Amino acid sequence: MVVGERFDSELSAAxxxxxxxxxxxxxxxxxxxxxLQREASVTELAERYTxxxxxxxxxxxxxxxxxxxxxxxxxxxxxxxxxxxxxxLVTRLLDRYEDLWRRRTAAIEDILxxxxxxxxxxxxxxxxxxxxxxxxx
Amino acid sequence: MPLIxxxxxVDTLSMTFVAxxxxxxxxxxxxxxxxxxxxxxxxxxxxxATFDSHDFVVGGRSAYHxxxxxxxxxxxWWTVDAIDAPHRIEFTDxxxxxxxxxxxxxxxSHGVVTLEEVAGKTRMTVVSTFANAESLEQMLQMGMEEGxxxxxxxxxxxxxxxxxx
Numbered sequence: 318m319v320v321g322e323r324f325d326s327e328l329s330a331a332x333x334x335x336x337x338x339x340x341x342x343x344x345x346x347x348x349x350x351x352x353l354q355r356e357a358s359v360t361e362l363a364e365r366y367t368x369x370x371x372x373x374x375x376x377x378x379x380x381x382x383x384x385x386x387x388x389x390x391x392x393x394x395x396x397x398x399x400x401x402x403x404x405x406l407v408t409r410l411l412d413r414y415e416d417l418w419r420r421r422t423a424a425i426e427d428i429l430x431x432x433x434x435x436x437x438x439x440x441x442x443x444x445x446x447x448x449x450x451x452x453x454x
Numbered sequence: 455m456p457l458i459x460x461x462x463x464v465d466t467l468s469m470t471f472v473a474x475x476x477x478x479x480x481x482x483x484x485x486x487x488x489x490x491x492x493x494x495x496x497x498x499x500x501x502x503a504t505f506d507s508h509d510f511v512v513g514g515r516s517a518y519h520x521x522x523x524x525x526x527x528x529x530x531w532w533t534v535d536a537i538d539a540p541h542r543i544e545f546t547d548x549x550x551x552x553x554x555x556x557x558x559x560x561x562x563s564h565g566v567v568t569l570e571e572v573a574g575k576t577r578m579t580v581v582s583t584f585a586n587a588e589s590l591e592q593m594l595q596m597g598m599e600e601g602x603x604x605x606x607x608x609x610x611x612x613x614x615x616x617x618x619x
Contacts, residue, residue, distance in 0.1 A: 334586055337467060415460050417498065418471045418580065424495035425485055429477045 332384070336403060339383035344368070345376050349385055353399030356389075362397065468583040474575045482569050482576045483540030486510075493518070501528065512537050517554050529554060535564075543567045561585030 339345055344366060351357060351365075363373040377397055380386040384403045388395045459472040475482055485491045489505035497503030501520040508516040516532040529550035536544040548562030556562070566581045 337586070414469055414582075415462075415471070418460070418469075420498065421495050422471070422473045425473075425475065425482075428485065428491060428494060429475055429481065432477070432481065 335383040336385060339379050339385055342376070342379075344373075345380055348373075348376060348380060348397070349399055349404070352386055352397045353401060353404075356396045356398045358391075358394040358396055360394065466583060467586065468581060471580045471582075472577060474572065474577050476575055479569045479571055479576045480540050482578060486543060486567065487539070489516075503530075508532075510534060510537065510543075517550070527552075529557075531556065541569050560589040563589060 340349070348362060351362065359370070359374055359377055362377070363370040366373055377386065377388070381388060385400055387398050387400055389398060390396075458474055459470075461470040463469070485495065487510050489508035492508065493503045493505050496505075496518070497520045500523050503518050503520050505516055505518045508514075508518075510516075512534055514534045516534075518530050518532075520528045520530070522528065529552065530548065531550045531554065532545045532547050534543065534545050536542070544564070544566045546562045546564055549557040549560050551557045561584070563585070564583045568579045570577050570579075
């Protein structure tokens with residue numbers, strides 16, 4: 318079901334899920350951090366972790382499917398580059414949710430501002446009639 | 455802006471919001487407990503919420519709908535998982551189909567709200583956890599395209615036309 322207009326026409330819900338799943342692993346987050354700072358070959362990356370070359374290659378493939386990194390052939394090596402645009406899109410998604418709560422918080426502030434500070438609750442009409450002492454004669 | 459802190463956790467798809475209000479804990483609790491007050495701030499301004507039922511006890515269910523700019527209805531529900539008035543509520547929030555039954559197009563989210571007194575004010579902490587990114591995105595598609603300025607203007611207009619509850 319589609320509710321409203323997609324806010325990221327360039328990113329489907331399945332894409333977003335792939336990105337979050339890719340980032341849900343500490344090694345993959347570390348790889349993204351590294352290649353955003355400086356491109357690296359899979360061999361160079363593999364030297365930094367205790368796991369096998371194949372395991373690192375697998376992590377890079379998951380990141381590549383999520384468009385968080387791209388691989389570019391350079392001679393005999395594959396160089397891994399970070400994709401800052403994708404990280405920006407993920408951040409934007411979370412920004413939107415933060416906006417929703419900022420609005421809710423602002424609306425709560427406005428409702429609270431209607432109440433006079435530390436005043437007793439406003440009596441209902443029926444109570445105020447009962448509570449009113451009879452006029453003095 | 456009363457929001458004092460927000461924190462995201464991409465790993466668990468959860469977000470934490472902390473805000474402080476210049477009111478006592480009981481007063482802020484009413485904003486969650488009283489459906490007429492809750493609906494004044496829960497829905498985005500262009501998708502105002504109406505709570506058709508609101509059973510604020512453990513195991514209680516709420517049914518609400520949000521009305522879009524073209525009159526289209528989007529239905530949602532809450533179940534209250536734990537409650538400790540006026541300090542803590544845990545609830546599950548999901549979309550519903552036209553019969554009010556939980557919809558299958560998005561997983562529900564889980565919310566934990568705590569209210570505590572801090573130096574004469576009330577600190578409200580809301581932790582929201584989503585099952586997956588798609589569910590978060592579904593929720594965000596309602597009314598999120600509007601700018602902050604318009605949203606605030608709309609709230610002001612509503613408040614100005616309503617008597618104090």
